[in-house]
Structures are given as C-alpha cells and as structure tokens.
Amino acid sequence: MANITYDRACCVYPGADKLAVDSLDLDIDDGEFVVLVGPSGSGKSTALRMLAGLEEIDSGAIEIGGRNMVGVAPKDRDIAMVFQNYALYPNKTVGENMGFALKMRGISTAEREKKVADAAKLLDLTDYLDRKPARLSGGQRQRVAMGRAIVREPQVFCMDEPLSNLDAKLRVQTRTQIAALQRRLNTTTVYVTHDQVEAMTMGDRVAVLKHGVLQQFSTPTDLYDHPRNAFVAGFIGSPAMNLFTAPVQDGTVHVAGSPVELAQDSAALLKQSGLSYVTVGIRPEQLELADGGDGVDADVALLEELGSETYVHADVNDAAITSLEGGSVSLVARSARRAPAKLGEGIRLRQVSGGIVHLFDPESGERLGR
Incomplete structure (x- = not known):
C-alpha cells in the first residue's frame, strides 16, 4: 500500500520569516493521482520535495504506506521523481538513460533490458532506444524521463511541473498521455503544476495552496462548483x-x-x-x-x-x-x-x-x- 499522509507538515527555509509549507494536512489514497496547484510561492513544489526527501520536514510528519519519512534518506523512500528540466544524461542513449538507475542497483542486464523495453512500449519509445537525447523532441525527452521513473516500479511518482517546457499543443497531448498512463499503472502520483487547467483535467483530487497554506482539497468538479473561499473561486476556472x-x-x-x-x-x-x-x-x-x-x-x-x-x-x-x-x-x-x-x-x-x-x-x- 502506498497511501500518503501529510500530518501538519511544515517547512521553513533558513533566514525566512514565514513557513514555506504551513501545517499541511493531506490524506492521499493508494493509486490516487493528486495535483498540488497554486501560484508561484504557494509552497506546492516544496511540499513535493518534502515528500521526496529533498527538503527537510521541520515539524509534523509525512508517511508513505504508514511509515514515517522523517529522517529517512531519499534513496530509501521508494519514490521516483520526474523533473521539469528532464535531467537526462546527454552522453547516454534513451535506453541507457531509462535503465541507469537499475544498473546502479545491480539489476542484471537481461532483466534491465526487459524492464526498459516494457516501459518503452508503454511510452511509444521503442524506435528511439538507441538515440541520444539531443536527437529527441521535448515531448519525447519528457517521456524518457517518465520511462526512467517507470522502470524502477516505485511506490510513488513525484512530478514537479514536468510539462512546463513544452509548447501548448504538446503540453495538452502529453498531459493526456500521463493521466492515461498513471491509470494503467495505478501508482500513487503527486503532481505539481501552476496551471489550473492541467490540475482540473488530470487529478483525481486537487489541493489548492496559497502562501504555504492548504485552501481546499477536493475533486475538480467540487472545487469548481463549491469553492471554499474567494481565492479558490478566482483561481480555479478558465x-x-x-x-x-x-x-x-x-x-x-x-x-x-x-x-x-x-x-x-x-x-x-x-x-x-x-x-x-x-x-x-x-x-x-x-x-x-x-x-x-x-x-x-x-x-x-x-x-x-x-x-x-x-x-x-x-x-x-x-x-x-x-x-x-x-x-x-x-x-x-x-x-x-x-x-x-x-x-x-x-x-x-x-x-x-x-x-x-x-x-x-x-x-x-x-x-x-x-
């Protein structure tokens, strides 16, 4: 089970006089696709990085599958991260990029190649496994980054604005692919975006944040029909x-x-x-x-x-x-x-x-x- 619980989780950056994330309470179900959305500086990326272990939890707790993550190293959390800037190795092929984490874990070549081939088939990347990232489009590079996460078969996917670098048409196409893929894999996913249209079209539930404080956590239709406050009302909807x-x-x-x-x-x-x-x-x-x-x-x-x-x-x-x-x-x-x-x-x-x-x-x- 990979349910996630934020229990009054807080994070403050050194020298700051305000909390970046302030007493965040969220209960995310196993296999759920949850989107964190809000304007710049709302704390959404910080909340995701706290889950991944890239930012410290200053108070409160975060649990994955019932296990408290306070003090647990990122590599021991069984989480795969997809970044905004792809973070691919330019000197490695698509196949090598996707299988690199497995290689570092000592997975055999045969098993590694099978997992990479299966993920490439899911992502329509089979014909590109021998190419270097420089010969791929932005959408293909993002799918390679997704593939690198998929082959690890983690408990949780963390995605930090993965579509921000794509053009408008490709962004719509790729977000549809990500949402469909998540439903096929049924892996608990926490996705960060500043684009409320992405949030509404992709998430099972959406958490709206402002200045590090959770404003409302509900389904897209409930946010649209019954905003809890004027901020949510003005932020959700286009x-x-x-x-x-x-x-x-x-x-x-x-x-x-x-x-x-x-x-x-x-x-x-x-x-x-x-x-x-x-x-x-x-x-x-x-x-x-x-x-x-x-x-x-x-x-x-x-x-x-x-x-x-x-x-x-x-x-x-x-x-x-x-x-x-x-x-x-x-x-x-x-x-x-x-x-x-x-x-x-x-x-x-x-x-x-x-x-x-x-x-x-x-x-x-x-x-x-x-």
Missing part, C-alpha cells in the same frame, strides 16, 4: 470566476439597482450574516448579453473568439460595485454566438435564468454556506 463587492439591501444583493437572483439557502445565509456588503462570484457561463430589461451596463473591452464560443470582457458602468481591490469592475461573459458585440460597444449583462451565484465574506473571503 476564464476565472467574476468576483466583485456589492451592497446588501433588505437582505439581498443589489447590482445596478436590481436584486440578484440567489438560491434559497444562499439568500437565507446572507440575511443571517448581517453583512452590508458581500463578495459576489459568478462564472462567465452564468452571464449573458441582454437586449434590455434588468442587468448592468458595460463597455466591451476585449473579445476572445474561440470558434465554438466567444468570451466577452466588459468594463462595468456601476459605481456601487467594486473589484476586490476597490477599483472598477470588469466582467467576463460567455456567448455561444460569434462576434456577439464589437469592441467599445455598450452592452447589457445579466444573470442567466437560474444562474448560480456564489457569496463570500468580504473580510475573510470565506464562503457563505456550502
């Missing part, structure tokens, strides 16, 4: 959730002088809170361009034409609502129509009928209710 501060009148949110349609439980919680202002979150797909009636006036600032849909970025003309930073508000709406408006054109945005609205405390950022 384009991001629209977030702004709006006044509360008579127990309901008002935008452009009109009440916002809220779910019954959200409306009840808002009344109980006694807030005079609230942070409102609404996804782009929950907004539409209106011909008239209720809504908020805005000016089109940008059109993102994606073929099947268009994202309309518009600056709002309503001084009563403000951005989280206190400035003017820009909203993004998704339209199924091509060119639904023109740049600079005045439009009206409104909530789609039954559209979901999320409410957060404007001070703490915490979600009101589930």
Whole structure:
C-alpha cells in the first residue's frame, strides 16, 4: 500500500520569516493521482520535495504506506521523481538513460533490458532506444524521463511541473498521455503544476495552496462548483470566476439597482450574516448579453473568439460595485454566438435564468454556506 499522509507538515527555509509549507494536512489514497496547484510561492513544489526527501520536514510528519519519512534518506523512500528540466544524461542513449538507475542497483542486464523495453512500449519509445537525447523532441525527452521513473516500479511518482517546457499543443497531448498512463499503472502520483487547467483535467483530487497554506482539497468538479473561499473561486476556472463587492439591501444583493437572483439557502445565509456588503462570484457561463430589461451596463473591452464560443470582457458602468481591490469592475461573459458585440460597444449583462451565484465574506473571503 502506498497511501500518503501529510500530518501538519511544515517547512521553513533558513533566514525566512514565514513557513514555506504551513501545517499541511493531506490524506492521499493508494493509486490516487493528486495535483498540488497554486501560484508561484504557494509552497506546492516544496511540499513535493518534502515528500521526496529533498527538503527537510521541520515539524509534523509525512508517511508513505504508514511509515514515517522523517529522517529517512531519499534513496530509501521508494519514490521516483520526474523533473521539469528532464535531467537526462546527454552522453547516454534513451535506453541507457531509462535503465541507469537499475544498473546502479545491480539489476542484471537481461532483466534491465526487459524492464526498459516494457516501459518503452508503454511510452511509444521503442524506435528511439538507441538515440541520444539531443536527437529527441521535448515531448519525447519528457517521456524518457517518465520511462526512467517507470522502470524502477516505485511506490510513488513525484512530478514537479514536468510539462512546463513544452509548447501548448504538446503540453495538452502529453498531459493526456500521463493521466492515461498513471491509470494503467495505478501508482500513487503527486503532481505539481501552476496551471489550473492541467490540475482540473488530470487529478483525481486537487489541493489548492496559497502562501504555504492548504485552501481546499477536493475533486475538480467540487472545487469548481463549491469553492471554499474567494481565492479558490478566482483561481480555479478558465476564464476565472467574476468576483466583485456589492451592497446588501433588505437582505439581498443589489447590482445596478436590481436584486440578484440567489438560491434559497444562499439568500437565507446572507440575511443571517448581517453583512452590508458581500463578495459576489459568478462564472462567465452564468452571464449573458441582454437586449434590455434588468442587468448592468458595460463597455466591451476585449473579445476572445474561440470558434465554438466567444468570451466577452466588459468594463462595468456601476459605481456601487467594486473589484476586490476597490477599483472598477470588469466582467467576463460567455456567448455561444460569434462576434456577439464589437469592441467599445455598450452592452447589457445579466444573470442567466437560474444562474448560480456564489457569496463570500468580504473580510475573510470565506464562503457563505456550502
């Protein structure tokens, strides 16, 4: 069993006045694919390196298969690491790179060649075993790095932003291959990325970190539908959730002088809170361009034409609502129509009928209710 437990694990770098990872609690199941995601400096790579033994655990503990890893050398943790920069030996062939760790462990040539051949077949690298890394594409080099990890048959795969050096199209293709391969091998995997789209499409569960503190650990759909706080709401989703501060009148949110349609439980919680202002979150797909009636006036600032849909970025003309930073508000709406408006054109945005609205405390950022 290769379940992983972070038990209030902490790490602080020498000379730093803040923890790089602060009391991290995670329970990762055997065979699960978990993604650590967050902006730069959130502690995600440090948390992975703590698991691999490359950074010390200053307090708390990390367990693999029930065994405490505090004080255990990296080579004794039965973990394989895949790095961002591939870390291949340029003077060795693909086959030699993949089998090098086995050679160092004294595995026989015959067994080593069999394991390398099996991994190469999995990764579609059989025709490249005699090539040097310089004669491979970026995606092929990353697959070689994956193969080097696979042949070791470890308890855990640790992957530190392995797709960052690839171009956009190859990144999409390779992330699909990695996710499919992990499900075939059923090896517990901890994957670090700053790309929330990667996190949402690859992980069984996703841990969102900010300043070394875990914000939420859940499935991709739960993160999207029920963000625990305004940070998760704004970080998960592409384009991001629209977030702004709006006044509360008579127990309901008002935008452009009109009440916002809220779910019954959200409306009840808002009344109980006694807030005079609230942070409102609404996804782009929950907004539409209106011909008239209720809504908020805005000016089109940008059109993102994606073929099947268009994202309309518009600056709002309503001084009563403000951005989280206190400035003017820009909203993004998704339209199924091509060119639904023109740049600079005045439009009206409104909530789609039954559209979901999320409410957060404007001070703490915490979600009101589930």
